[in-house]
Amino acid sequence: MRDAAIECFAAEGFPASVRTIAARAGVSAGLIRHHFGSKEALRAECDVEVLARHRSLKAEGLAGPAAAMAQLAEADEHGALLVYILRSVQDGSPAGTAFVERMIADALAYSEAAVADGVLRPSLDPPGRARLLVTNAIGGLIVQLAMHPEIPLADFKTVLKTTLDEIALPSIELYTYGVFADSSYLDQYLLYIGDPPR
Template identity: 40%
Template sequence: MRSVESRDDATARSRIRDAALRRFAADGLGVGIRAIATDAGVSPALVLHHFGSKDGLRDACDDHAFAVIREVKRVALGPTGPDQLLVQLASVAEYAPVAGYLMRAMQSGGPRGREAFEHFVSDAEQYVAEGVAAGTLRPSRDEKARIRWLTLSGMGAMLLALALEDPPPDDLAAWLQRYTAEISLPALEAFTEGVLTDRRMLDAYLSYVSDPPARDETAAS
């Protein structure tokens, strides 16, 4: 009997968390417990029973969103990444609540926004290291700096693209699918083939910087 109750509790907890992700993504982080409870088909008291408070619910949303993004990135940057590309592009709309929630978290700024960003950077250090070790990513002269720039660039581009939408999209999943379709080719082209035709600008910068870091070419071997 206890195991059945535990499964029911886990199902209700996941349903509430998923409803919160969707509602936060659509209407912002100011949404109250009552609206989320209505979406999940439960009472506000049950939301508080499972999560203790709205902050506790936000913590659960954070943990789930980080785990989803971490796994998607790990697969994309691993040896099977090219084989999984079409699958991920076809299912990108499924990630709309997670992506929308995370964008809201970044837009809100403050301690939680900064904490979320640093969590992304920390996760990226792990899966980028795995990609370098697997030989699917080139090593960097300054891996921490590269990861931070990539995280800022990826999030910043998505946030700006969404902010420029007029009127704001009603269907976040459709918008995310369109955005992904628009950026996939130029992003993959830039990351794979580069933009500059030679390395003169890099060499000029390295000669300007005192004691420039050396790229560890053995990291990918």
């Protein structure tokens, strides 16, 4: 039932009805209400599950290049998670805001673990970097999909394929080499603020 709810919320947004979710799960609406209590409680459980899956995927991807490439080969099954995350941001409710804040906290945790493992470079501001990476990724996804109105969000595979085709290579290149040719902009900014983050 929870997985069907994740897919329904991703496909239709959070106004998706309990009846729609029940039909997708092949159960009665009454059973969903009995098991979860309310649609809000069901959404809360879906949030927890989507965050856990996302955190696991990120941690696995940072285990090494081979693991990351294996994830790309199996990417089709993760399309609903991507669209669910997008719906959570677009929702604008306290639940959506809390969801994004938990994504940022997760990003800080797996990023710092990857720093300790030597996979990522240390940051002068680890919480700030985690927030930037998450908000840039989500914001970029919103803009990217807005430029492809012909793709229905319910078509999870096409959404994911379009996203990966357009951003995978430039993203990996950017994360690998950066953009600036030297540290002069960072050096000047650190002088400007006078008290960089510890």
